[in-house]
Amino acid sequence: MTLKQKGISRRQLLAGSVAAGAAFVVGAGFVAAPTAAWAMEVSHLQPATMATLIQMARDIYPHDHVADEYYAAAVKGYDTAEAAPGIEAGITALDAAARGKGHPSYLGTGWERDRVDILRGMEESAFFQAIRGGLVTGLYNQKAVWPLFGYEGESYSKGGYIDRGFNDINWI
Amino acid sequence: MTAPFELTDDSVVVVIGTGAGGGVLANELAQKGVSVVALEAGGRYLPEDYVNDEWESFGQLAWLDKRTTSGDWRVARDFSGLPAWIVKAVGGTTTHWAGASLRFQPHEFKTKTTYGNVQGANLLDWPIDLAEMEPWYEKAEAKLGVTRTGDRAGLPGNNNFKVLEAGAKALGYKEVHTGRMAINSADYDDRLACQQTGFCFQGCKWGAKWSAAYTDIPRGEATGNLEVRERAHVLKIEHDASGKVTGVLYADKDGNQHLQNARIVCVAGNSIESPRLLLNSASAMFPDGLANSSGQVGRNYMRHMTGSVYAVFDKPVRMWRGTTMAGIVQDEARHDPSRGFVGGYELETLALGLPFMAAFLDPGGWGREFTTALDSYENMAGMWIVGEDMPQETNRITLNHDALDQYGLPAPNVHFDDHPNDVAMRAHAYRQGIAIYEAVGATRTFPTPPYPSTHNLGTNRMSENPRDGVVNRWGQTHDIANLFVSDGSQFTTGAAENPTLTIVALAIRQADHIAGQMSQGTL
Ligand SMILES: Cc1cc2nc3c(=O)[nH]c(=O)nc-3n(C[C@H](O)[C@H](O)[C@H](O)COP(=O)(O)OP(=O)(O)OC[C@H]3O[C@@H](n4cnc5c(N)ncnc54)[C@H](O)[C@@H]3O)c2cc1C
Numbered sequence: 163m164t165l166k167q168k169g170i171s172r173r174q175l176l177a178g179s180v181a182a183g184a185a186f187v188v189g190a191g192f193v194a195a196p197t198a199a200w201a202m203e204v205s206h207l208q209p210a211t212m213a214t215l216i217q218m219a220r221d222i223y224p225h226d227h228v229a230d231e232y233y234a235a236a237v238k239g240y241d242t243a244e245a246a247p248g249i250e251a252g253i254t255a256l257d258a259a260a261r262g263k264g265h266p267s268y269l270g271t272g273w274e275r276d277r278v279d280i281l282r283g284m285e286e287s288a289f290f291q292a293i294r295g296g297l298v299t300g301l302y303n304q305k306a307v308w309p310l311f312g313y314e315g316e317s318y319s320k321g322g323y324i325d326r327g328f329n330d331i332n333w334i
Numbered sequence: 335m336t337a338p339f340e341l342t343d344d345s346v347v348v349v350i351g352t353g354a355g356g357g358v359l360a361n362e363l364a365q366k367g368v369s370v371v372a373l374e375a376g377g378r379y380l381p382e383d384y385v386n387d388e389w390e391s392f393g394q395l396a397w398l399d400k401r402t403t404s405g406d407w408r409v410a411r412d413f414s415g416l417p418a419w420i421v422k423a424v425g426g427t428t429t430h431w432a433g434a435s436l437r438f439q440p441h442e443f444k445t446k447t448t449y450g451n452v453q454g455a456n457l458l459d460w461p462i463d464l465a466e467m468e469p470w471y472e473k474a475e476a477k478l479g480v481t482r483t484g485d486r487a488g489l490p491g492n493n494n495f496k497v498l499e500a501g502a503k504a505l506g507y508k509e510v511h512t513g514r515m516a517i518n519s520a521d522y523d524d525r526l527a528c529q530q531t532g533f534c535f536q537g538c539k540w541g542a543k544w545s546a547a548y549t550d551i552p553r554g555e556a557t558g559n560l561e562v563r564e565r566a567h568v569l570k571i572e573h574d575a576s577g578k579v580t581g582v583l584y585a586d587k588d589g590n591q592h593l594q595n596a597r598i599v600c601v602a603g604n605s606i607e608s609p610r611l612l613l614n615s616a617s618a619m620f621p622d623g624l625a626n627s628s629g630q631v632g633r634n635y636m637r638h639m640t641g642s643v644y645a646v647f648d649k650p651v652r653m654w655r656g657t658t659m660a661g662i663v664q665d666e667a668r669h670d671p672s673r674g675f676v677g678g679y680e681l682e683t684l685a686l687g688l689p690f691m692a693a694f695l696d697p698g699g700w701g702r703e704f705t706t707a708l709d710s711y712e713n714m715a716g717m718w719i720v721g722e723d724m725p726q727e728t729n730r731i732t733l734n735h736d737a738l739d740q741y742g743l744p745a746p747n748v749h750f751d752d753h754p755n756d757v758a759m760r761a762h763a764y765r766q767g768i769a770i771y772e773a774v775g776a777t778r779t780f781p782t783p784p785y786p787s788t789h790n791l792g793t794n795r796m797s798e799n800p801r802d803g804v805v806n807r808w809g810q811t812h813d814i815a816n817l818f819v820s821d822g823s824q825f826t827t828g829a830a831e832n833p834t835l836t837i838v839a840l841a842i843r844q845a846d847h848i849a850g851q852m853s854q855g856t857l
């Protein structure tokens with residue numbers, strides 16, 4: 163999963179887009195970080211839908227030391243002709259649930275605890291379960307994410323850990 | 335070297351499945367000069383093919399054919415299409431297994447006598463005992479190169495073990511060591527010593543862990559007496575008017591069907607597929623399935639009382655480094671009803687990589703309660719609980735006529751409800767596991783629910799009396815003299831120990847019996 167770095171400046175980016183919550187900017191056909199650190203093109207989903215989906219992914223599996231681009235990569239696969247209608251419907255329902263609790267939209271809900279409260283309300287829905295289930299592999303099976311948790315992955319090519327600390331614990 | 339036998343050759347022994355039971359049986363028969371055709375649904379993967387990547391390896395090796403679930407076990411909710419974690423490949427689940435190789439305790443062959451009447455449990459004594467099995471265990475240990483048996487040394491302890499050991503000793507446990515493992519602590523039997531790579535569940539790329547895939551299977555083939563047909567999925571066992579089995583119908587990799595004739599058929603497809611095959615082979619003569627006059631085919635499904643305890647510490651453990659399961663506490667394996675349950679359990683180290691930890695720590699869990707646990711992944715230690723579960727007639731494999739597999743055959747439904755004894759034992763084991771880690775400073779502990787079943791047992795059980803079970807003391811079906819069961823489905827009861835050493839010992843013993851009967855002309 164690669165995210166396209168767009169060759170645009172932060173100012174250009176912000177000029178053609180609107181802030182979606184605090185975390186994202188969305189423009190025609192893309193979602194990006196306010197810092198322009200990463201941007202993702204979308205071709206089937208509304209950019210605002212993708213931005214909401216990325217936030218939802220983070221709220222389901224929040225890791226403060228894992229940047230948005232990994233969550234974006236985890237849900238990028240939903241940007242297909244087949245998946246898009248279901249995702250649009252699910253995010254529409256999510257926004258409606260947010261409004262039902264007095265917020266402008268899901269992304270416009272400032273506190274994580276309020277967003278989690280909205281998610282709890284739809285926890286049993288097929289949409290929520292599909293997104294959550296997909297993230298278990300979509301997020302945690304990204305090799306780029308593993309080092310952020312200290313996990314070292316493949317070890318055979320390095321000769322295993324026999325000389326690399328299989329028993330190096332020093333506090334026990 | 336492989337010996338191609340004709341489909342019409344009715345002098346061969348057909349072995350269905352090439353895992354711990356079938357792979358060993360096929361080789362042992364071939365070594366004795368018996369002609370064997372082994373039919374294996376999966377493909378052939380060797381150490382160079384294995385991948386140090388949990389999901390990729392799972393996709394390469396796991397049995398993913400259609401299955402359904404029911405019952406009160408949490409697996410039915412969290413993994414409804416995946417009741418069991420077993421392998422479809424030459425060598426079977428011995429590619430995935432961790433290698434823990436323990437003998438049964440004497441009383442575990444005699445649970446009905448020892449435990450008495452346990453309400454709701456279909457307990458039965460095995461028709462064999464430990465004294466009879468001892469020489470076969472010894473042969474099995476030598477074959478597998480089990481550490482701490484014979485003159486084989488134990489493995490060195492990794493980080494995960496050191497945490498377990500310190501906690502267990504602080505609690506006063508005495509039988510704490512790096513296990514009896516089918517993993518080489520020194521070069522043995524043309525296989526390397528363990529390099530502590532830590533992907534034992536994904537197939538050992540060094541061949542340090544015993545697997546039938548690269549030991550028994552090629553050795554059997556080298557005799558010229560064994561032909562292993564891979565990607566050959568057996569659909570049905572055929573019989574004649576006298577009620578003897580005559581051969582098996584199988585589908586090759588392209589889906590073309592063939593009939594392989596046989597003098598003897600041995601079923602070793604693991605405890606879900608073996609009874610399913612017998613049930614799917616029902617005929618006018620055997621309307622309830624083959625070898626099912628007792629009605630016990632598919633019943634008494636056992637999966638061991640399992641669970642895990644993970645714990646987070648304030649400092650790194652890096653449990654994934656080194657052997658996945660080389661560490662054990664055996665003090666609770668005894669039968670001691672004063673604890674509130676019959677039978678006992680073992681505590682064994684277990685490590686999962688980050689991808690599997692995310693899937694199995696708390697299936698369905700989400701939010702910060704879940705993610706803060708994974709944030710401390712580097713500081714985690716883990717153990718697996720494996721104890722004796724009660725055989726229950728209603729825990730069973732049945733044919734689900736509403737769910738068909740890729741060949742149009744009814745898929746197996748796996749029904750499982752915990753017995754109150756299982757629940758009481760699990761609660762005790764969680765408490766002890768948590769106490770072990772708290773004794774060395776755990777800041778948070780996780781009593782983790784059972785995974786899809788890795789130990790599948792009991793669905794064609796062994797009995798003295800044909801009324802009580804499916805096979806006799808040799809694994810020969812009570813009803814059909816030339817039909818045998820050669821895998822863990824023979825288990826009368828499950829014992830606390832990991833099952834594979836016993837499956838292998840029974841297979842070596844069965845090969846001896848079959849070859850003997852063949853040469854005497856009684857089979
Ligand atoms: C992750 C993991 C860890 C484990 N760790 C341990 C451990 O440490 N110690 C221990 O004792 N046990 C362990 N086990 C369990 C052990 O692997 C099994 O007990 C053992 O392999 C079972 O042997 P078996 O012969 O019954 O079946 P298997 O080894 O599963 O072999 C059955 C074979 O039959 C084939 N088959 C099935 N149906 C058909 C058909 N219709 N036609 C043709 N072929 C068919 C399958 O493809 C498979 O290859 C572990 C299992 C797993 C998954």
Ligand code: SF4
Binds near residue numbers: 531
């Ligand atoms: S830890 Fe040892 S046994 Fe396990 S895969 Fe690595 S080398 Fe093989």
